[in-house]
Amino acid sequence: MATKGRILIVDDDPDFVKTTKMILLADGYEVLVANDGKMGLEKIKEVKPDLIMLDIMMESIFEGFSLMGTLRTSPDYEDYQRIPVLMVSSVRADTGSRFSFNDEEDMGDIPQPDDYLDKPLRAKELLEKVAKLIERFS
């Protein structure tokens, strides 16, 4: 059976991964998982997902952003840089809903994700966003 799309979840919280995966699977997506940024970058090349769900706050706040940076700017990822990224975090208050940081100089020039969701994810909202992003970029 053809799936509605291939989604890569990059997140280090196993409970979040498990539940998100279940919601996406039940809706007909194929789901792959990477537990950290490095593994995420490897998986992107390996499976070429239609969408990446990226946690901002893994080991450090930089891990998610550094993945974003590599994906969008590194020549190694030229074939992958168009893949949409849905950024996810439970630290909205730290990042601001418009990804603006209090200390912008500290954060440098970070490529912006294509969309953003707060943890916890609500099934309906997640599925809507995912469908929209995949459609927009396919």
Add this chain to the structure above:
Amino acid sequence: MDSPKVLVIDDEEIARISCQRVLKREGIQVTLSASGREGLETLMREPHDLVLVDLKMPEMDGVEVARRIQHFDQNIVVIIITGYATIESAVAVMKEGAYDYLPKPFTPDELLIVVRRGLEKRRLDQESRALREEKEAMERNFVTMVTHQLRSPLAAIFQYIEVLLSDIGGELNEIQREMLERARERLDGLLQLINDWLDMSRIQTGEILHRLQPVKLSSCVDAALAGLELAAKEKNVQIITKLSPDLPEVSADTDTFREVLSNIISNAIKYNKPNGTVTIEAHEEPDWVVLEVTDTGPGMDEKEIPFIFDQFYRSKSKDIRKMEGTGLGLAIAHRIVRAHGGKIEVRSQLGQGSAFSIFLNRAVAKTT
């Protein structure tokens, strides 16, 4: 603390030397300068706690020196020595930021009293600055702790419930669904509270002022009560609302003000006796519209009242300690109401229950 450093600026050598002799005996490090310019250069090179400067000097006088020191570092305590101890000259130097002045001639004791007092002020200033910085750092760390350590696990729990409610883990029966929905609601409330508090710790009074609009008290109360019915039922506490339809509208930001009401009323339910009552009334005063929430709970010791609006303060009473609480609810309420330009007051007596009064401004009719 290291021994304090005092700089003496005086064009008369005898005056400089005698100051030095008196202060050194007290273990104070003394530097001497013969002119204002030389003194200022010394200050730039090495920090001093206090400067004694003569008013009448050729080239640059004491007032000018005081002014420049203030400009360079306001925390340096400046004391002016003056042979012309007139009210006018004293006022002039104090205006330039001098902390004190010392009329000539003075005895060693007089010099010491003034210098000691100046140094004490300097020490207190430094101490309070350090404390303030420490407190701010603690608050910032706490925010980070709450966001990450508390929200992440809650988000994980929430998502499990979300999955179950989507029937992904199998069909749920009616009772299971109801319980899970209830759990999700409560969790939602908790997440909301955390969000609010985080927002709160960032909220600038100006932002709330900006969102103030005319609001009916009764609709705010109704909105707050909607989330508290279950809690009241569980505790078998009766909520009596007596709000006259004639009450004028108040000036409030609906979101944050609902949080205030929700906090105060849920406290009144939580810290109540079984079968107790919570009464919500309102009246007008010349300057305010006052909403009063009265409970029939255990009340508070008078001694506790000044502290209950402090962050993380929790009652010393055993009965209250038994119950869950963050020690934040009233602090948040207080902060929000203050940002509204209002105030909260409490009347309470042990064994008699408590009454919280929220004072808000009447809404100003919109001029369009």
